[in-house]
Amino acid sequence: MTKARTPRERKAQRPDVELPTLGPVGMLRWAWRQLTKMSTALVLLLLLAIAAVPGSLFPQRVQDPDEVAGYIRANPTLGPWLDRLQLFDVYSSYWFSAIYLLLFISLVGCVIPRAVQHFKAWRSKPPRTPQRISRLPQYRKVMLGGRDGAAGPTPTEAVEQAAAALKKRGYRVQPQDLGSAAPSVAAERGMIKEVGNILFHVALLAVLISVAIGSLFGYKGQKIVVEGESFVNTLVDYDSFNPGTNFNPDSLNPFSVQLTSFEATFNRDTSDPEHYGQPTDFNADLTVREGPGEQPQDVHLAVNKPLNVDGTKVYLVGNGYAPVVRVKDGEGKVAYEGPVVTVPSDSVYTSSLTLKVPDAQPDQLGFAGLLLPTAVSQEGQIPKSVDPALNNPALLLSSFSGDLGLDSGQPQNVYVLDTQHLTELNSLSSGNGPLLLDGQHRTAQLPGGKGSVEFLDVKRYVGLDIHSDPGRIPAFISFLVAFAGLIMSLFIARRRAWVRATETEDANGVRCTVLEYGLLARGEDHRLGAEAEKLTGLWTSLWEDRGVREYHLNSSDKA
Amino acid sequence: MGSDINVTLGNWSEWFMLLAAMTYMVVFVAFVWDMASHSKTLGLQEQRRAQKRAAAQQEDARELVGAGAVGSSAAGAEHPGSGRSVRATAAADAAPGEFRTTADNSTRGAGEFESLNYRRNARRPAARVAVTLMVIAFLLHAFAVVSRGIAADRVPWANMYEFCSTGALVVSGVYLVTLVFKDLRFVGPMVSGLVLIMLCLATIAFPTPVSPLQPALQSYWLIIHVSIAVAASGIFTITFAMAVLQLLQSRREKRLAAGEESRMGFLRAVPDSVTLENFAFRLNSVGFVFWTFTLAAGAIWADQAWGRFWGWDTKEVWTFVVWTVYAAYMHARVTRGWNGNRSAWLSIAGYMCVVFNFTIVNTLFPGLHSYSGL
Numbered sequence: 001m002t003k004a005r006t007p008r009e010r011k012a013q014r015p016d017v018e019l020p021t022l023g024p025v026g027m028l029r030w031a032w033r034q035l036t037k038m039s040t041a042l043v044l045l046l047l048l049a050i051a052a053v054p055g056s057l058f059p060q061r062v063q064d065p066d067e068v069a070g071y072i073r074a075n076p077t078l079g080p081w082l083d084r085l086q087l088f089d090v091y092s093s094y095w096f097s098a099i100y101l102l103l104f105i106s107l108v109g110c111v112i113p114r115a116v117q118h119f120k121a122w123r124s125k126p127p128r129t130p131q132r133i134s135r136l137p138q139y140r141k142v143m144l145g146g147r148d149g150a151a152g153p154t155p156t157e158a159v160e161q162a163a164a165a166l167k168k169r170g171y172r173v174q175p176q177d178l179g180s181a182a183p184s185v186a187a188e189r190g191m192i193k194e195v196g197n198i199l200f201h202v203a204l205l206a207v208l209i210s211v212a213i214g215s216l217f218g219y220k221g222q223k224i225v226v227e228g229e230s231f232v233n234t235l236v237d238y239d240s241f242n243p244g245t246n247f248n249p250d251s252l253n254p255f256s257v258q259l260t261s262f263e264a265t266f267n268r269d270t271s272d273p274e275h276y277g278q279p280t281d282f283n284a285d286l287t288v289r290e291g292p293g294e295q296p297q298d299v300h301l302a303v304n305k306p307l308n309v310d311g312t313k314v315y316l317v318g319n320g321y322a323p324v325v326r327v328k329d330g331e332g333k334v335a336y337e338g339p340v341v342t343v344p345s346d347s348v349y350t351s352s353l354t355l356k357v358p359d360a361q362p363d364q365l366g367f368a369g370l371l372l373p374t375a376v377s378q379e380g381q382i383p384k385s386v387d388p389a390l391n392n393p394a395l396l397l398s399s400f401s402g403d404l405g406l407d408s409g410q411p412q413n414v415y416v417l418d419t420q421h422l423t424e425l426n427s428l429s430s431g432n433g434p435l436l437l438d439g440q441h442r443t444a445q446l447p448g449g450k451g452s453v454e455f456l457d458v459k460r461y462v463g464l465d466i467h468s469d470p471g472r473i474p475a476f477i478s479f480l481v482a483f484a485g486l487i488m489s490l491f492i493a494r495r496r497a498w499v500r501a502t503e504t505e506d507a508n509g510v511r512c513t514v515l516e517y518g519l520l521a522r523g524e525d526h527r528l529g530a531e532a533e534k535l536t537g538l539w540t541s542l543w544e545d546r547g548v549r550e551y552h553l554n555s556s557d558k559a
Numbered sequence: 560m561g562s563d564i565n566v567t568l569g570n571w572s573e574w575f576m577l578l579a580a581m582t583y584m585v586v587f588v589a590f591v592w593d594m595a596s597h598s599k600t601l602g603l604q605e606q607r608r609a610q611k612r613a614a615a616q617q618e619d620a621r622e623l624v625g626a627g628a629v630g631s632s633a634a635g636a637e638h639p640g641s642g643r644s645v646r647a648t649a650a651a652d653a654a655p656g657e658f659r660t661t662a663d664n665s666t667r668g669a670g671e672f673e674s675l676n677y678r679r680n681a682r683r684p685a686a687r688v689a690v691t692l693m694v695i696a697f698l699l700h701a702f703a704v705v706s707r708g709i710a711a712d713r714v715p716w717a718n719m720y721e722f723c724s725t726g727a728l729v730v731s732g733v734y735l736v737t738l739v740f741k742d743l744r745f746v747g748p749m750v751s752g753l754v755l756i757m758l759c760l761a762t763i764a765f766p767t768p769v770s771p772l773q774p775a776l777q778s779y780w781l782i783i784h785v786s787i788a789v790a791a792s793g794i795f796t797i798t799f800a801m802a803v804l805q806l807l808q809s810r811r812e813k814r815l816a817a818g819e820e821s822r823m824g825f826l827r828a829v830p831d832s833v834t835l836e837n838f839a840f841r842l843n844s845v846g847f848v849f850w851t852f853t854l855a856a857g858a859i860w861a862d863q864a865w866g867r868f869w870g871w872d873t874k875e876v877w878t879f880v881v882w883t884v885y886a887a888y889m890h891a892r893v894t895r896g897w898n899g900n901r902s903a904w905l906s907i908a909g910y911m912c913v914v915f916n917f918t919i920v921n922t923l924f925p926g927l928h929s930y931s932g933l
């Protein structure tokens with residue numbers, strides 16, 4: 001990269017005319033050189049930025065596959081085309097991957113030669129003092145000795161002391177020509193700036209690799225747990241599970257959790273009607289066993305406070321109500337008893353309920369309806385929920401009997417009742433209206449002696465996301481390294497300084513030593529002048545007793 | 560964080576916000592007036608100097624042959640605006656990014672931003688009024704933001720109104736702090752104008768009464784992540800203003816170099832384009848470090864709140880886009896053919912992404928981050 005820009009290197013390149021006869025190896029080398037140019041990196045970075053944008057314009061499968069399906073259904077002509085161009089999977093698309101892979105190949109091609117070059121520079125000595133220090137962008141002179149007749153140090157002494165002082169200031173030094181008439185010292189500091197740059201770029205690569213490891217070996221699963229119930233981390237116990245490409249089920253961490261209780265807090269500030277009733281806090285109390293036979297431990301789970309069991313993380317991502325019901329069938333036997341998980345659909349937790357009772361005899365039973373946490377009914381109208389808390393819980397159900405269609409072997413959505421082969425018993429639209437169960441009416445009989453429903457209690461449930469991402473910690477460490485490297489690279493200055501001492505006599509004939517020094521920065525350095533002043537200060541304190549004076553430069557001193 | 564909301568204090572906060580906005584308006588007018596009067600003074604000085612030089616040259620020509628060379632080099636040293644030649648010689652002699660071995664008197668000036676130092680002799684009453692008023696406006700504004708935080712019993716950056724008003728406070732604060740060190744009064748009109756726009760947006764487009772936080776936002780990461788993001792945006796706002804001025808200035812320089820007239824006389828009060836570019840780069844480096852931190856802190860927070868550190872949520876996409884554009888900008892400085900105007904354009908593009916991320920993405924795009932209170 002930088003090498004490719006120096007004039008010497010450019011001359012070494014073959015003239016363009018020879019390009020067609022390069023042959024395959026030559027072509028590859030040419031391509032490599034193009035790829036590892038700084039301007040290529042820059043353009044690739046811009047391309048990456050542009051390529052990332054469509055991901056925010058179109059729904060993405062990584063986030064919401066249902067939304068993508070809906071989008072394609074809504075745009076039957078455009079949708080499939082967008083899909084073919086992978087615009088719904090931007091971040092795993094060929095074109096996006098191509099850009100970042102090229103970028104990182106370019107990065108490797110950049111950083112390795114640069115690291116080698118820097119390693120060599122580190123081992124070699126600071127370059128020889130230039131003939132004319134005065135040509136450097138910062139140039140100063142001081143006189144040592146002569147005040148009150150005090151003699152200055154000899155040039156060699158002066159250079160040795162200056163070198164020691166520079167070394168203390170963090171410069172690496174290389175004294176030259178000691179003992180001659182014009183000894184000097186070459187000094188350099190800030191070698192670590194370049195180390196920072198290399199660390200930064202390498203660590204970015206490490207971040208990418210860590211993310212890749214995570215998506216190969218990690219997994220992600222969901223589970224709903226009702227109060228009192230528990231979850232064991234095995235494949236069968238998950239409601240849904242997304243493994244990484246190379247995931248191995250044996251690597252599942254054998255812990256289990258039980259939900260002791262869940263509590264939601266709502267905004268009760270009546271002076272703020274707009275936000276009244278909004279949730280302000282969610283808290284779940286769990287007991288965790290890190291493995292079979294381990295001691296159970298009480299833990300507390302909140303929205304921003306996941307549980308970490310040996311690197312497997314458990315997040316609280318949802319919650320809702322699970323009314324406990326007992327269903328008796330036409331033969332009077334209990335066909336179902338237990339909590340039913342409902343799905344909240346609005347801010348007052350009006351939740352939709354679906355219950356399938358395949359064990360009911362002689363006909364299977366199905367229910368669909370709503371749970372209203374705080375039901376308020378006005379004359380002649382269906383009750384509505386007015387608050388998310390459980391002040392007056394009520395169930396509003398339609399009931400069906402017949403064949404639930406579960407025996408066909410096809411997987412069904414537990415939250416959707418397929419009414420195709422069912423007979424409606426009660427419903428909103430039918431003459432007899434929906435079943436209404438609340439504190440006063442605990443039990444309802446189904447018409448036609450099909451059975452009864454009993455509303456026993458309401459429990460709470462939590463939705464847990466369980467993740468394991470082996471790339472998380474490496475990615476984090478790589479980021480820390482990248483960040484440190486970035487700061488080193490941007491805010492450390494790399495400078496060279498040269499100091500040369502020569503002997504003169506001042507106006508009174510006293511032997512003096514003239515100390516000339518100059519500074520040079522790598523790249524932009526707005527504090528180079530300040531550093532020159534610092535060095536002047538350094539000499540002043542070093543030779544205070546030898547009558548050090550600043551030498552006022554006139555224009556002829558400058559080259 | 561409870562939900563103790565103090566409505567009276569919240570109302571006071573809104574009044575102070577309006578008051579601050581009005582003061583910024585006056586600040587803006589004062590800065591514009593200063594630009595006009597200061598550039599006029601500089602123009603007159605330039606004219607006078609040119610006349611004097613012409614007269615002196617006529618005289619010299621009669622007395623001494625070859626004095627023209629001395630005269631012109633003296634004029635070069637006197638002009639802080641000769642930075643262009645620095646870049647030219649440096650680029651010719653050494654690859655940018657390498658150690659420079661060319662000495663040039665004015666390297667010192669360009670490298671250390673000497674032309675951005677205050678000059679004692681220049682009297683600029685309007686600028687003084689503007690800066691004094693801006694300090695007052697800042698205090699009013701700070702009171703408004705802090706009292707809002709106290710009223711809501713949490714940090715004051717959780718919805719669009721608060722992002723805008725707190726962001727504007729940071730812009731104005733960053734600007735006032737840099738003013739202590741360097742004479743950046745020439746960006747005053749743009750900075751105070753942008754602050755004014757942000758406050759107007761907050762109060763007119765996104766008014767939101769004081770409210771407590773949703774559970775997903777209750778985390779100390781909110782404080783860290785958002786405050787650094789807002790600080791970075793504040794810095795990018797100022798460098799954006801400098802990039803615009805840099806583009807205008809470099810056009811003017813080109814015209815003047817070609818011997819043409821430039822209609823944008825107010826740019827006399829603005830440093831040369833190279834100084835602008837260099838100084839903006841320093842500021843942008845800090846902004847980039849902040850933004851890098853924002854990106855990572857966001858990932859850590861997302862990991863805690865949603866269980867994945869990166870999921871290409873709309874907001875994450877745009878944070879990433881901003882980061883890559885500024886990374887390209889950082890490269891542009893050391894890439895041949897990409898410094899100067901192109902790097903200014905990259906800086907402007909980066910800022911446009913910041914603004915887009917902040918306004919359109921927060922309001923129109925669905926995503927996990929759409930808690931902006933709209």
Ligand code: HEM
Nearest residue numbers: 036037038041103106107110197200204489656886889893
């Ligand atoms: C993954 C993409 C990349 C990102 C995000 C990135 C980012 C950055 C940033 C922020 C800087 C400025 C800070 C510093 O000096 O350390 C920088 C500097 C630099 N980058 Fe990159 N870079 C990337 C890829 C590359 C590639 C592919 C190359 C080589 C072609 C490259 C070569 C350089 C060089 C040479 C510098 C140092 C400039 C100087 O001397 O100050 N970078 N990069």
